[in-house]
Amino acid sequence: MRYGGEESADSGRAARERAWVIADELARAGVGEVQLIGIAAGYRVELRMRGPAPDPLGVLKALALGDRWGHRHTSRPRDGGQVRDVVWSEVHLGATPGAPVQGAT
Template identity: 45%
Template sequence: MTDHDRNDDTADTADTDDRAPDNAPLRRAWHLAEQLSAAGGGEARMIVTENGYRIELAVHRDDDGTDDTGDHRAVLNALALGDRWGHTSSPPSRNNGTARETVWSEIHTDPPQE
């Protein structure tokens, strides 16, 4: 089957093929998710986006407000494996008294435009 014969549902399967290069987007996304989960002590979530993949990890806070999400340096190192990264936060007033924070990193399937 050539690339022209594939439909959208099977286009990403080449990334999981053992012959795919180590820098294939889906392979990079899985690696990032594994690293982020291990570093953050939680389960990372992978979302397919129009540009590639977004990997998110919820940041957990103790009752005193301190962050208990694993190894901070390792989390930052995992996030840096992506093409774009950042975090979101939402105050307790918007979430029934619970602050919510998430760190995320994206793997893009297309090279950045120069």
């Protein structure tokens, strides 16, 4: 899969492989559904938590494998106040693993 016509096939393949590694690690460390989603910049891996992770450090280590990561915490009245947590990690095409991302906070 190529985005923008400038990335090489090798770059896309490497990003996809990194995203699958993150997805696998999140599935092992967390409790919930893991999704791999294509985005314009590369890939986003989400873990929709169904409860506390049995290996919270493993979840953090998996997230840190990406170029950008974060967390969403919601409590919706329409769901009876049920808390929903989603952690996510993005892998960007052409990014060097571990390198800081411009504009990331």
